[in-house]
Amino acid sequence: MASGKHEGALGAVYDAKRPEEVAALYDGWAETYDAEMAVAGYRHPSICLALLSRHLAPGAGPVLDAGAGTGVLGAWLGIMGYSPVEGLDISPGMLAVAARKGGYARLHRLALGGPLPFEDGSFAGIVSAGVFTSGHVGVEGLDELLRICASGGIIVLTVKDTLWKSGFASRIDSLVAQGTVARAEETQPYVSMPGETGTVPSRGLVLRRL
Numbered sequence: 470m471a472s473g474k475h476e477g478a479l480g481a482v483y484d485a486k487r488p489e490e491v492a493a494l495y496d497g498w499a500e501t502y503d504a505e506m507a508v509a510g511y512r513h514p515s516i517c518l519a520l521l522s523r524h525l526a527p528g529a530g531p532v533l534d535a536g537a538g539t540g541v542l543g544a545w546l547g548i549m550g551y552s553p554v555e556g557l558d559i560s561p562g563m564l565a566v567a568a569r570k571g572g573y574a575r576l577h578r579l580a581l582g583g584p585l586p587f588e589d590g591s592f593a594g595i596v597s598a599g600v601f602t603s604g605h606v607g608v609e610g611l612d613e614l615l616r617i618c619a620s621g622g623i624i625v626l627t628v629k630d631t632l633w634k635s636g637f638a639s640r641i642d643s644l645v646a647q648g649t650v651a652r653a654e655e656t657q658p659y660v661s662m663p664g665e666t667g668t669v670p671s672r673g674l675v676l677r678r679l
């Protein structure tokens with residue numbers, strides 16, 4: 470990112486080894502996250518919103534922001550007519566900032582990668598911006614999102630290239646072959662923060678749950 474401080478916060482979360490470490494690092498970053506990401510030109514939430522609105526009609530049903538962070542997407546989803554919007558995140562500090570913004574019907578402190586306390590097919594749409602990335606959530610986070618997405622529902626993810634090439638793409642291929650999902654759209658690879666140099670690109674992926 471543009472400044473050393475930004476690079477430090479993001480570098481630390483990317484290098485984190487355990488979920489508790491990730492949560493603690495984001496707790497410490499929560500109050501300055503929005504301003505720093507804006508300076509870096511952070512793109513994932515905008516790309517995710519654009520993708521969701523191409524594939525899921527407003528009013529289709531509940532939407533989950535998985536890894537909601539400070540709630541950048543919550544208010545935008547509401548403005549675009551999605552309701553109710555729920556959010557989950559592993560970091561209480563990030564959730565506290567999201568709660569102050571008031572864009573969510575419910576916020577949950579939960580970790581992706583393990584079981585989630587939602588009924589099968591609970592959500593018409595699931596969005597996860599900037600979460601399937603280094604040091605955060607890997608392909609193991611996908612199964613529960615598939616379970617809690619309604620049949621015909623839409624899952625929008627950003628996936629960092631390192632993950633994509635180390636098992637994510639082949640997992641998607643098997644899910645498509647099994648008839649669990651259809652691949653609705655995939656963006657060109659793009660850099661999530663143009664203010665950073667030498668970063669690994671990500672892609673936006675849209676899956677329709679069958």
Ligand SMILES: C[S@@+](CC[C@H](N)C(=O)[O-])C[C@H]1O[C@@H](n2cnc3c(N)ncnc32)[C@H](O)[C@@H]1O
Nearest residue numbers: 495536537538558559560563580581598599605
């Ligand atoms: C780069 S931020 C993205 C936040 C928000 N989606 C956005 O685009 O601004 C990554 C978020 O993922 C959360 N996170 C990391 N690992 C997680 C996990 N295992 N379960 C849930 N949230 C996690 C972090 O706490 C952080 O809020």
